[in-house]
Amino acid sequence: MSRVAVMGSGSWGTAFSMVLSDAGQEVSMWARRDSVVAGINSEHRNPDYFADIDLAPTVIASTDPRAAMEGAEFVVMAVPSQTLRANLETWTIPGDAVVVSLAKGIELGTGLRASQIIEQVAGIEPDRVAVVTGPNLAREIAERQPSGSVVASTSLETAERLQAVCHTRRFRAYTNTDVIGCELGGATKNVIALAVGMAVGLGLGANATATVITRGLAESSRLGLALGADPYTFSGLAGLGDLVATCNSPLSRNRTFGEQLGRGHSVAEIAASTRQVAEGVKSCASILALAQRAGVEMPIVEAVKTVIDGTQTPPQMITSLMSRSAKAERY
Numbered sequence: 001m002s003r004v005a006v007m008g009s010g011s012w013g014t015a016f017s018m019v020l021s022d023a024g025q026e027v028s029m030w031a032r033r034d035s036v037v038a039g040i041n042s043e044h045r046n047p048d049y050f051a052d053i054d055l056a057p058t059v060i061a062s063t064d065p066r067a068a069m070e071g072a073e074f075v076v077m078a079v080p081s082q083t084l085r086a087n088l089e090t091w092t093i094p095g096d097a098v099v100v101s102l103a104k105g106i107e108l109g110t111g112l113r114a115s116q117i118i119e120q121v122a123g124i125e126p127d128r129v130a131v132v133t134g135p136n137l138a139r140e141i142a143e144r145q146p147s148g149s150v151v152a153s154t155s156l157e158t159a160e161r162l163q164a165v166c167h168t169r170r171f172r173a174y175t176n177t178d179v180i181g182c183e184l185g186g187a188t189k190n191v192i193a194l195a196v197g198m199a200v201g202l203g204l205g206a207n208a209t210a211t212v213i214t215r216g217l218a219e220s221s222r223l224g225l226a227l228g229a230d231p232y233t234f235s236g237l238a239g240l241g242d243l244v245a246t247c248n249s250p251l252s253r254n255r256t257f258g259e260q261l262g263r264g265h266s267v268a269e270i271a272a273s274t275r276q277v278a279e280g281v282k283s284c285a286s287i288l289a290l291a292q293r294a295g296v297e298m299p300i301v302e303a304v305k306t307v308i309d310g311t312q313t314p315p316q317m318i319t320s321l322m323s324r325s326a327k328a329e330r331y
């Protein structure tokens with residue numbers, strides 16, 4: 001049994017805590033709100049996320065980050081990408097713990113992936129940093145539906161240690177050492193899901209959504225290749241797998257956000273209607289900046305950003321994408 005701290009008690013932090021406890025680990029969660037801690041410790045339920053599903057009694061919670069991380073061999077970052085740096089700056093990671101990111105976004109301003117933020121802020125070597133990614137809609141994981149996932153670290157040994165603590169008969173974790181590709185796949189699929197959601201909200205059909213998904217994968221792979229990723233990662237669970245799950249599921253916050261945009265709601269209205277984060281809304285800008293620096297064309301990401309910025313409407317976005325010059329199909 002390993003002791004694992006999960007820093008963040010939102011959707012994915014809560015569902016991943018269930019995976020870890022199902023795999024036999026002792027889990028200690030950090031939450032910001034007293035009511036969430038009280039619910040987990042006394043009712044064994046998170047009152048704010050999946051309140052209908054029981055947590056194992058061995059899952060405990062605290063609002064004190066130091067107490068949550070005490071003695072942990074793995075510290076899991078389960079906060080949104082744009083808040084990771086500020087949270088990490090206030091935390092002291094214990095001893096030689098492996099730090100694991102669940103985040104799927106690129107930091108605004110720096111263009112850093114979550115693993116790079118962890119290395120930079122916590123001063124941890126890459127071989128002690130890992131990520132979990134793949135087609136893992138939190139609600140389905142919390143319901144213990146079967147899913148594949150990817151645990152990635154530049155150190156295969158670290159990835160295998162993480163695999164050993166979270167692999168279950170319902171959560172099939174595959175190792176990967178291509179952290180760059182795994183994190184880029186997870187971040188870019190959120191932006192592509194916004195575009196697919198817009199197409200759905202506009203009433204477009206399967207041909208349109210399949211085209212956005214496929215060309216979205218092409219531009220994500222192009223970016224990955226330019227930034228040193230293994231292109232095969234993009235045809236795996238962290239790439240195609242997550243893209244398909246997110247773009248096809250009404251459970252996805254990014255696809256849902258896009259769908260609301262397609263139905264004519266504004267970014268501000270949609271953001272105000274939920275407290276959950278659709279990472280693609282911010283990461284479209286940071287991913288586009290990364291692509292421009294690398295000289296990579298990402299027309300769908302660029303088009304999504306115009307809608308988020310309010311310079312195009314979703315129908316105009318579709319028209320502008322369809323009006324691009326004719327091309328050969330290549331990555």
Ligand SMILES: NC(=O)c1ccc[n+]([C@@H]2O[C@H](COP(=O)([O-])OP(=O)(O)OC[C@H]3O[C@@H](n4cnc5c(N)ncnc54)[C@H](O)[C@@H]3O)[C@@H](O)[C@H]2O)c1
Pocket residue numbers: 008009010011012013031032078079080081083087102103104105136137138139275276277279
């Ligand atoms: N929900 C999913 O299905 C899912 C699946 C895989 C990956 N992810 C990724 O995991 C990360 C976390 O997502 P989530 O779904 O748990 O998000 P969420 O919005 O449900 O929860 C975020 C958690 O972070 C905490 N937090 C700490 N500091 C914060 C701050 N400054 N602002 C906002 N929240 C703060 C919140 O209290 C909350 O507990 C994201 O990068 C997301 O893309 C989510």
Ligand SMILES: O=P(O)(O)OC[C@H](O)CO
Pocket residue numbers: 104134135136137138190193242245246251252253254255277278279
């Ligand atoms: O709800 P979303 O859009 O943040 O997607 C959740 C997961 O990343 C799916 O794997």
